[in-house]
Amino acid sequence: MKLSIQIIKSIVAILIVLFAFTTNANAQCAAAKNGINKLTPFMHNGKVNTVTVILDEPSEIHLSIYKGLNYKFQIGSEATLGKVTFRILDEYKTEIYNSAGSKDPESWIFYSNSSQNLIVEIYPIEKGKEGCAYLVVGIQQPKSNSVRDL
DSSP: OOOOHHHHHHHHHHHHHHHHHHHHHHHHTTTHHHHHHTTTTSEEEEEEEEEEEOTTSOEEEEEEEOTTEEEEEEEEEOTTTOOEEEEEEETTOOEEEEOTTOSSTTEEEEEESSOEEEEEEEEESSTTOOEEEEEEEEEEOOSSSOSOBO
16 A cells, blocks of 8 residues: 555645644743752752743743752742743642742742652743743752741
8 A cells, every 4th residue: 555645745734833832832941040059059850850831831940849848939920921920839739938029039948857758839920921931949968947838
């Protein structure tokens, strides 16, 4: 059974379009590399969490954190989205932290006194914007429990 030239051309066209979308999606949050650099002296956990922020709706990232570690959450976004703000919720949707009005609205450092699941909601500061945002996580063995407990 031979495939017609038209079918082969259609398949190639579809593959090219899929490749273009995949390449664009991966390139969108290239700014996340800057966030990893901002984690110092914390050690990056090796994962870059990205979300698409659509207009004024929050985008969620779900994370597990573990007892006995210091954490640094660093967020950022691509230029077209502009600055973002974030909230941290526990698994029951109780707000634990809100970066709005913070002196450093793009990061949060805390000590975890229990293992738990968290929800990070990311919002655009400027209304009507959309684009890619990221969250990178740094971890550190505590020298002492001198940072805010969670």
